[in-house]
Amino acid sequence: MKIKQLAVSLKMERISKRSIFLMKLTCTIYLVCCLQLIALNSFSQNKITLKRNHVSLQSILNDIESQTNYSFVFNNDDIDVLQKFSIDVLEKDITSTIDLLLRKTQIVYKLKDELVILTSKKSKKENHTISGTVKDAATGETLLGANIIIKGNNIGATTNEYGFYSLTLPQGDYTIQVSYLGYTSIEEVIELNGNLKRIFELQPASNELDEVVVTSDNKSKSQVHNVLSGVSNLKVEGIKQLPAFFGEPDINRAVLTLSGVSSVGEGTAGFNVRGGNIDQNLVLLDEAPLYISSHMWGLFSVVNADGIKDMTLYKGSIPARYGGRGSSVMDIRLKEGNTKEFKGEGGLGTLFSRLTVEGPLVDEKLNFLVSGRRSYFDLFFPLLGDGFKGSKAFFYDLNTKVSWNINTNNKLYISGYFGADVMKIDEVDFTGNSQEPKSTTDFRWKNTTATIRWNHLFSSKLFMNLSAIYSSYTYGLITKNSDGIVEVKTPRSFKWSSGVENWILKPDFTFYTNPNTKMRFGINSTFYKFNPAELSSVEEGFNPAGFNPERGLEIAPYYEIEKNWTKWSFNLGLRYSWFGNMGPNEVAFYNPDFPLAVDTIEDTKEYKGGDIIKSYSGFEPRFSLKYNLNNRKSFKIGYNRNFQYIHLISNTAAVLPFDIWKPSGTYIKPLEVNQISGGYNYDTPNKRYNMSIEAYYKTFKNFVEYKNGADLFLNKNIETQLLPAKGYAYGLEFGFYKNRGKLTGNLNYTYSVTKRRTISEFNTENINNGRYYPSNHDRPHLLNFTAKYKLGKKWDLGTFFTYQTGRPITVVTGRLNLDDEPYLTYSDRNAFRVRDTHRMDISFTYKPKGNPDTKWQSSWSFGVYNVYGRKNVFSQHASFTNDYEIRNYRLQTFEFSVFAAPVPFVTYNFKF
Structure with a gap:
């Protein structure tokens, strides 16, 4: 069991x-x-079916999340979820859908469990700044306008006036390319993991080819990449290639080869730019204004070309940091001095010589420049006969500069200019035995400037230059007369003096926001002191006469921003200027029912020192826009407004000691100039040729014009001789430049019209019955041709040709006898013209083969000014001849030419 x-x-x-x-x-x-x-x-x-057209990325991501268990994770600073996308998928998995959605973007993704993590290939990295200077490796001189380019993309920077650059970039490795015209370019790989200071030194390229005549901007004559229109940059090497009067390299004559720039004629000081008067040009030497820019009535520039580093002429778009003049700015920068070794250069010419020396005082820390000239016309006067015994005619100028490199963030410059013209003419009495002068006339002009500049780097992106400037221009006339003839207003012996001084303080800041954006801001403060005219004499019974000294204060804050994209660039500037005419002074008040005249004075008022007699102010907007068709073609358009508060009172074509400077005040309003301009620039693929075409239209308001028969000499109430006027100017400028090869040169043509009319409320005062008339420098057609041809390794041939329409003049039309005395009658103002002017100059330069064992280099310049002896008419004069026995007056007309024959020259140039 x-x-x-x-x-x-x-x-x-x-x-x-x-x-x-x-x-x-x-x-x-x-x-x-x-x-x-x-x-x-x-x-x-997770199978996705989705069809969306031009909707936001955020909307598509939401739709995907609603059809799947996935969620999207991203940083809003990296991913722009508002940008528009389109998608059309049917039963696609998540990876296929996202691949299709993001295939043409810079967005990448990563799957992690049920998360889709989105990031950008351009995810923002920490930005760092590379900054520093670009220098000449041989001299240590900083290079203005050098290019610093990040290779492989369209990012770069250009050095400022002191050779400084700043580039802010994301962290990473970059290849930087540094280039400058006439120097060998370099490339360097940098690892940018933090702010970096870097000094680049460029080696001068071999000058055996000597291919460039007058270069404009740092890429030859090209202005394609400059956002400003109407800007020309002249290098001293190019200036020296031009055939020059008496073999002297001359910056003024180089400027006169440019389109849009003209002069009244040979032997006149100053130049005219796009319809403006000579006083509408702001000429700066190391930021100090020069009131006269030439020696010997316009024959030579006041600046020795050997001491010049760079010169820029602004005639169209004028940056907001410049002001005080109506038509142009010529900014001349002196060399800083060699920091490596002692150097020198100069020349021995037919009528004057020049010498420039430079070198280090303390290696890499303290260096100097001294540049001077002296003419010796007066040494030849005894050869002209006893009639010129005791006469003198000479000029001299001296530029000095010291540069102190304190440390990497601070640099100090101290520069000065001293120049003068002396012309003494003795008229000798041969009737006696003493042959002593019976009269002496002594003209003198003098320019003095001093500039102290402090460069300070607050950070790698913020650069400051603080300038303190003094400028003085004095001019005078001394006469001694022993023949007993007394002029109406002057004694037999007298001294006339006049002048103007200014003191300027100018802090200027530049902030480099990023590689495409740069801001510049600051304030200009200028105090003026005018001594319009003073007449004195040692003779008994003569009381000194002249104008009361005048004072003025001008304050102008400004702001500029420049932004560059691939196709578009713009420069926006705003300047606000205020000017006050200050006491002490006395002002007359006139009967308002009559034209201003001494006999209509009703009252006078005394102003104490520091009182503001009259003030003016206004906004000066500046705007420039550029569009790049490609890397070789660009269109530009710009608008400028400028106020000018000081005026040159002169009714002569040539500058004379009797001309005076006056500030705006009770009866003289500030000049207002508005200009709109536009142009097209083109470079050939290899930049062998450049072409530019520009058009402009300008309006002038509150011109100072002169009444018919105006008496300006020692007129205390000079406002009674002046009239308010307005005007306009327009023109078309064409330039063609060949930069490479044995033959180099340029062709410039200008068509222009300049007219004005007076606008007095009393019609009887208006010139030409209030109709428009051409200004005295209106020259509709202007053609300049410059060329240089290399004949071999040792010889160069240079030539210059100019053609200009004759300038307008007022002519004598007849005579009128009143009380048995003849009087001249005149045409309307500027109703006729002198004959058209043209001239050709030619020069040869011989450069012997240098000794490789010595630093001494030399060359010879031979040439002829006015080769075919053209008698270009400067002016016409009329006078009467009189036979006192029969009282028969006969009108005679004379024409005056400054150079009516060929003028040969030879100059020996040297360097050591």
């Missing part, structure tokens, strides 16, 4: 084990089936 129960028990146990196994198997199969169903269900839920 027990055995049977045991057998049953064992059997039941086996059945139980089998049942448990079957139950486990059934559960396992059931579990696997469930998991399979869940997986299938999950997969079917």
Whole structure:
């Protein structure tokens, strides 16, 4: 029985084990089936069907999240979820859908569980700044306008006036290319992991080819990449290639080869830009204004070209940091001085010589420059006969500069200019035995400037220059007369003196926001002191006469921003200027019902020192816009407004000691000039040729014009001789430049019209009955051609040709006898013109092979000014001849030419 129960028990146990196994198997199969169903269900839920057209990225991501279990994670600073996308998918999985969505973007993704992490290939990295200077490796001179380019993209910077640059970039490795015209370019790989200061030094390229004549901007004559229109940059190497009067390299004559720039004629100081008067040009020498920019009535520039580093002429778009003049700015920068070794250069010419020396005082820390000239015309006067005994005619000028590199963040410059013209003419009496002069006339002009500039780097992105400037221009006339003839207003012997002084303080800041954006801001403060005229004499019974000294204060804050994109660039500037005419002074008040005249004075008022007699102010907006068609073609347009608060009072074509500077005041309003200009620039693919064409239109308000027969000499109430006027000018300028090869040169043509009319409320005063008439420098057609040809390794041939329409003049039309005395009658103002002018100059330069064992280099320049002896008329004069026995007056007209014959020259140039 027990055995049977045991057998049953064992059997039941086996059945139980089998049942448990079957139950486990059934559960396992059931579990696997469930998991399979869940997986299938999950997969079917991640299939995406979506069709959207031009909707935001955020909207598409929301749709994907609603159809799947995935969520998107991203940084709003990296991913722009508002940008528009389109997508069309049918039953696609998550990876296929995202690949299709982001295939043409800079967005990448990563799947992690049920998260889709989005990042940008351009994810913002920490920005750092590389800054420093670019220098000449041979001299240590900083290079203005050098290019610093990040190779492989369109990012770069240009050095400022002091050779400084700043580039802010994301952290990373970059290849930097540094280039400058006339120097060998360099490339350097940098690792930018933090702010970096880097000085680049460029080696001068071999000058054997000598291919460039007059270069404009740092890429030859190209202005394609400059956002400003109407800007010309002249390098001293190019200036020296031009045939020059008496072989002297001259910056003024180089400027006169440019389109839009003209002069009244040979032998006149100053130049005219796009219809403006000569006093509408701001000429700066190391930031100090020069009131006269030429020696010997316009024959030579006041600045020795050997001491010049760079010169820029702004005649169209004028940056907001410049002001105080109506038509142009000529910014001349002197060299800083060689920091490596002692150097010198100069020349011995037919009538004057020049010498420039420079070098280090303390290696790499303190250096100097001294540049001077002296003419010796007076040494030849004895050869002209006894009639010139005691006569003198000479000029001199001296530039000095010291540069102190204090440390990496601070640099100090001190520069000065001293120049003068002296012309003394003795008229000798040969009737006696003494042959002493019976009269002496002594003219003198003098320019003096001093500039102290402090460069300070607040950070790698903020650069400051603080300038303190003094400028003085004095001019005078001394006469001694022993023949007993007394002039109406002057004694036999007298001294006339006049002048103007200014003191300027100018902090200027530049902030480099990023590689595409630069801001510049500051304030100009100028104090003027005018000594219009003073007449004195040692003779008994003569009381000194002249004008009361006048004072003025001009304050002008400004702001500029320049932004560059691939195609578009703009420069926006705003300047606000305020001017106050200050006491002490005396002002006359006139009867308002009559024209201003001495006999209509009703009252006078005395103003004390510091009183504001009259003030003016105004906004001066500046705007320039450039569009790049490609890397070689660009269009530009710009608008400028300028106020000018000081005026040159002169009714002569040539600058004379009797001309005076006057501030705006009660009766003389500020000149307002508005200009709109536009142009097109083109470079050939290899930049062998450049072409530019520009058009402009200008309006002038509150011109100072002169009444017919105006008497300006020692007129205390000079406002009674002046009239308010307005005017306009327009023109078209064309330039063509060849930069490479044996033959280099340029052709510039200008068509222009300049007219004005007086706007007195009393019609009887208006000139030409209030009609428009041409200004005295209106020359509709102006053509300049400059060329240089290499004849070989040692010889160069240079030539210059100019043609200009004759300038307008007022002519004598006849005579009128009143009380048996003749009087001249005149045409309308500027109703006639002198003959058209043209001239050709030619020069040869010989450079002997230098000795490799010596640093001495030399060359000879030979040439002829006015090769074919053209008698270009400067002016016409009329006078009467009189036979006193029969009282017969006869009118005679004379024409005057400054250079009516060829003028040869030879100059020996040297360097050491």
